[in-house]
Amino acid sequence: MEKRTPHIVVLGAGFGGLTFCQNFNYPAARVTLIDRQNHHLFQPLLYQVATAGLSAPDIAQPIRSILSDKPNVTVLLDNVVGIRLADKAVVLENRSFLNGTAHANEPVLTADRQVRPAEVAQSTALAYDYLILALGAVTSYFGHPEWEQFAPGLKSLGDALRIRRQILLAFEKAENVSDPAERERLMTIVVIGGGPTGVELAGAFAELARTVLAGDFRRIDPRHARVILIEASRRVLDHLPMELAVSAERQLRDLGVEVKTDSLVKSIRRGCVELERETILAGNIIWAAGVAASPLTQKLGVELDRAGRIKVNADLSVPGYPEVFAIGDMALVIGKDGKRVPGVSPAAMQMAKHTADIIAHELAETRPGKPDRLAFAYWDKGTMATIGRSAAVAQIGNLQLSGYPAWVAWLVIHLLFLIGFRNKLSVLLHWAYSYFTYKRGSRIITGL
Amino acid sequence: MEKRTPHIVVLGAGFGGLTFCQNFNYPAARVTLIDRQNHHLFQPLLYQVATAGLSAPDIAQPIRSILSDKPNVTVLLDNVVGIRLADKAVVLENRSFLNGTAHANEPVLTADRQVRPAEVAQSTALAYDYLILALGAVTSYFGHPEWEQFAPGLKSLGDALRIRRQILLAFEKAENVSDPAERERLMTIVVIGGGPTGVELAGAFAELARTVLAGDFRRIDPRHARVILIEASRRVLDHLPMELAVSAERQLRDLGVEVKTDSLVKSIRRGCVELERETILAGNIIWAAGVAASPLTQKLGVELDRAGRIKVNADLSVPGYPEVFAIGDMALVIGKDGKRVPGVSPAAMQMAKHTADIIAHELAETRPGKPDRLAFAYWDKGTMATIGRSAAVAQIGNLQLSGYPAWVAWLVIHLLFLIGFRNKLSVLLHWAYSYFTYKRGSRIITGL
Numbered sequence: 001m002e003k004r005t006p007h008i009v010v011l012g013a014g015f016g017g018l019t020f021c022q023n024f025n026y027p028a029a030r031v032t033l034i035d036r037q038n039h040h041l042f043q044p045l046l047y048q049v050a051t052a053g054l055s056a057p058d059i060a061q062p063i064r065s066i067l068s069d070k071p072n073v074t075v076l077l078d079n080v081v082g083i084r085l086a087d088k089a090v091v092l093e094n095r096s097f098l099n100g101t102a103h104a105n106e107p108v109l110t111a112d113r114q115v116r117p118a119e120v121a122q123s124t125a126l127a128y129d130y131l132i133l134a135l136g137a138v139t140s141y142f143g144h145p146e147w148e149q150f151a152p153g154l155k156s157l158g159d160a161l162r163i164r165r166q167i168l169l170a171f172e173k174a175e176n177v178s179d180p181a182e183r184e185r186l187m188t189i190v191v192i193g194g195g196p197t198g199v200e201l202a203g204a205f206a207e208l209a210r211t212v213l214a215g216d217f218r219r220i221d222p223r224h225a226r227v228i229l230i231e232a233s234r235r236v237l238d239h240l241p242m243e244l245a246v247s248a249e250r251q252l253r254d255l256g257v258e259v260k261t262d263s264l265v266k267s268i269r270r271g272c273v274e275l276e277r278e279t280i281l282a283g284n285i286i287w288a289a290g291v292a293a294s295p296l297t298q299k300l301g302v303e304l305d306r307a308g309r310i311k312v313n314a315d316l317s318v319p320g321y322p323e324v325f326a327i328g329d330m331a332l333v334i335g336k337d338g339k340r341v342p343g344v345s346p347a348a349m350q351m352a353k354h355t356a357d358i359i360a361h362e363l364a365e366t367r368p369g370k371p372d373r374l375a376f377a378y379w380d381k382g383t384m385a386t387i388g389r390s391a392a393v394a395q396i397g398n399l400q401l402s403g404y405p406a407w408v409a410w411l412v413i414h415l416l417f418l419i420g421f422r423n424k425l426s427v428l429l430h431w432a433y434s435y436f437t438y439k440r441g442s443r444i445i446t447g448l
Numbered sequence: 449m450e451k452r453t454p455h456i457v458v459l460g461a462g463f464g465g466l467t468f469c470q471n472f473n474y475p476a477a478r479v480t481l482i483d484r485q486n487h488h489l490f491q492p493l494l495y496q497v498a499t500a501g502l503s504a505p506d507i508a509q510p511i512r513s514i515l516s517d518k519p520n521v522t523v524l525l526d527n528v529v530g531i532r533l534a535d536k537a538v539v540l541e542n543r544s545f546l547n548g549t550a551h552a553n554e555p556v557l558t559a560d561r562q563v564r565p566a567e568v569a570q571s572t573a574l575a576y577d578y579l580i581l582a583l584g585a586v587t588s589y590f591g592h593p594e595w596e597q598f599a600p601g602l603k604s605l606g607d608a609l610r611i612r613r614q615i616l617l618a619f620e621k622a623e624n625v626s627d628p629a630e631r632e633r634l635m636t637i638v639v640i641g642g643g644p645t646g647v648e649l650a651g652a653f654a655e656l657a658r659t660v661l662a663g664d665f666r667r668i669d670p671r672h673a674r675v676i677l678i679e680a681s682r683r684v685l686d687h688l689p690m691e692l693a694v695s696a697e698r699q700l701r702d703l704g705v706e707v708k709t710d711s712l713v714k715s716i717r718r719g720c721v722e723l724e725r726e727t728i729l730a731g732n733i734i735w736a737a738g739v740a741a742s743p744l745t746q747k748l749g750v751e752l753d754r755a756g757r758i759k760v761n762a763d764l765s766v767p768g769y770p771e772v773f774a775i776g777d778m779a780l781v782i783g784k785d786g787k788r789v790p791g792v793s794p795a796a797m798q799m800a801k802h803t804a805d806i807i808a809h810e811l812a813e814t815r816p817g818k819p820d821r822l823a824f825a826y827w828d829k830g831t832m833a834t835i836g837r838s839a840a841v842a843q844i845g846n847l848q849l850s851g852y853p854a855w856v857a858w859l860v861i862h863l864l865f866l867i868g869f870r871n872k873l874s875v876l877l878h879w880a881y882s883y884f885t886y887k888r889g890s891r892i893i894t895g896l
Binding site for chain 1: 485
């Protein structure tokens with residue numbers, strides 16, 4: 001009896017999904033990688049697109065291009081609408097990209113008749129032998145989805161370009177407005193959430209106003225812009241040791257950021273953030289306070305934590321479904337120290353390699369029965385956050401760095417891990433340019 | 449009696465408007481430069497953004513940043529809604545940027561009350577002593593505005609990003625579609641108009657399909673994509689000598705472009721171009737066949753040509769209004785040879801300098817009466833068009849170049865004239881990368 005070609009379906013081409021495809025060494029199996037974007041995004045630098053330092057193509061690579069040397073990997077641009085775990089099948093929208101164009105519901109002309117999109121594209125089911133869930137996380141508003149319209153989050157290139165446009169336009173509007181209160185409101189930027197993304201955004205906005213934009217306006221002085229970072233807990237970066245968090249706060253204040261810790265957001269309306277003790281009027285509000293696993297996990301009928309992550313087995317498989325694995329921000333993994341493995345890219349990549357090894361091992365097994373699976377073990381490579389020019393904090397093993405050395409370490413590590421030679425060179429060029437000129441290369445507004 | 453500060457209003461920050469501001473040397477006058485974008489766009493390279501070679505910020509620079517060393521120039525991001533020539537005033541929308549954000553018509557919150565946008569922003573009139581009309585050209589569909597939705601033109605960064613998205617998505621759709629006819633339709637790109645933009649687009653699309661995308665798909669072969677260039681007249685590039693046009697056509701065919709000259713477009717529908725002798729089904733139709741002056745000229749009540757250009761005096765002033773000048777694509781200027789000065793950037797820049805000199809001269813004149821004005825004389829620096837890798841045509845004076853030398857000349861000249869050191873370096877880097885790797889750096893789709 002001829003052996004059927006095994007089929008592995010990978011959902012999501014983030015750090016987890018992509019690393020799986022790159023590390024899965026079993027050429028006799030077919031792999032289908034599905035993402036609703038055509039590019040892999042280097043999320044650690046996304047805030048630099050939002051703050052006009054880098055352009056979108058600098059931190060993105062076409063997924064097809066990255067995997068072009070893997071002939072057994074097929075890349076599909078599509079939306080996952082459901083997973084039928086019992087049938088071992090994934091349901092795809094199969095027309096997500098038609099929706100992406102302007103006239104999705106209008107008929108398409110062919111030589112002799114009109115074809116409605118429904119005829120050419122319907123949802124399809126894709127059967128799998130193994131399934132990798134690697135769809136990552138979405139912005140979470142802690143039960144207040146209505147805040148999203150007033151305080152956008154930062155997860156995709158589209159988000160970053162919208163935030164960039166909004167902030168740059170706010171200064172343009174301020175230059176044109178005669179009412180001083182309105183001008184002040186437009187020149188106020190509130191970043192909610194003192195984790196790495198919030199800290200990096202606040203620092204970059206402060207630098208943007210104080211150096212990059214400083215000399216370019218005639219009626220306003222961008223250096224008078226307020227950048228306010230709001231954090232509910234006692235301190236920023238609360239996953240780092242106290243000394244580093246204190247150092248980060250000091251470096252933020254040196255850049256002109258107003259850091260408000262112990263400040264819980266009560267409500268957000270248009271141009272207005274309400275805290276317990278005060279109300280801040282701000283033309284620009286960015287949400288960096290929380291993430292949750294991709295909402296697809298809600299439909300699976302498996303056990304989740306509060307943020308929607310799947311409580312996986314020690315081998316990263318989904319309980320009850322040994323052929324399904326969840327990795328990265330979709331998985332809740334408890335390390336040997338009893339703490340949750342953090343939602344960072346090295347963790348997702350390690351999980352991807354672990355899963356790729358298990359599956360290749362099982363497929364290669366010729367004896368009856370399947371080999372035992374190893375438990376996943378997370379190796380913490382450290383954590384870091386940049387704040388601004390020569391300002392950062394980093395913890396690498398027992399080593400704690402702050403200021404200039406942390407900043408250099410951050411630059412080197414991010415350049416090394418950025419995928420693609422062109423992107424590395426382009427980002428290096430833009431960073432060098434910004435360092436020497438105090439300018440930023442992507443201060444353009446599109447879509448007016 | 450104290451002399452009032454003269455006020456010069458410049459409409460448009462393209463090659464004409466920007467060059468005026470850079471060359472106007474009369475610091476005692478105030479200059480206000482108005483554009484509805486925040487960036488100056490290097491239009492000669494716009495087709496490379498549409499064809500995924502360059503990213504948007506590579507060919508755009510913030511206007512404020514370019515003019516930051518000109519303290520007497522104020523830059524305003526606004527829409528011009530009318531010109532009152534008799535009152536010497538320009539009417540600005542003064543809320544164009546509010547429209548640019550998502551919630552223009554919703555109330556804005558201030559500390560104690562809600563303010564409707566209408567209160568904070570109304571159209572305003574701006575008085576001038578001199579006015580420079582430099583708003584450039586728009587895509588013209590020769591009386592068929594309904595074609596625009598099916599065959600977008602290429603004038604702004606927004607246009608370029610939309611075209612890039614559409615073309616890249618078409619290949620993604622083709623990979624997913626099982627119907628061979630539909631697949632073929634998706635992999636057909638029609639470019640209408642055999643001028644420089646059409647030739648450059650067709651060549652770049654052919655290269656994109658045949659080299660850049662070639663190995664990245666599993667179900668389709670992008671090398672089988674059809675790229676068709678349609679031109680109504682006898683030959684492409686009909687502003688160039690016959691030998692160069694013939695060479696350009698040959699170079700296009702070598703790249704795999706089907707060149708259809710003598711082909712008048714009768715109608716365009718969704719996904720379908722009708723010529724006199726045939727009907728072409730194409731998922732991607734780009735319009736590069738015609739431009740007309742900014743429609744604002746229609747409202748001025750002065751004499752225009754068929755493309756809406758103002759028939760200016762020899763000094764470039766608008767007949768009847770010596771304080772108003774039209775330059776670049778808004779002006780119809782007849783050269784000494786009896787031919788129209790072409791709508792190219794060197795012409796716009798020369799007109800800008802001429803106008804700046806006239807105005808500075810008149811303002812500096814202390815004796816009663818105004819000095820005589822010089823007539824504008826156009827110095828033709830030559831013309832060139834690139835077709836693809838090592839493929840181009842160029843005419844510089846009596847020198848005619850074709851193929852590799854023309855291509856190198858094109859690269860050098862475009863790099864030299866690109867504004868900004870960062871942009872030059874970034875573009876050089878991306879070109880070198882593409883040359884050596886046969887890849888393109890901006891193959892990402894945003895806004896899905």
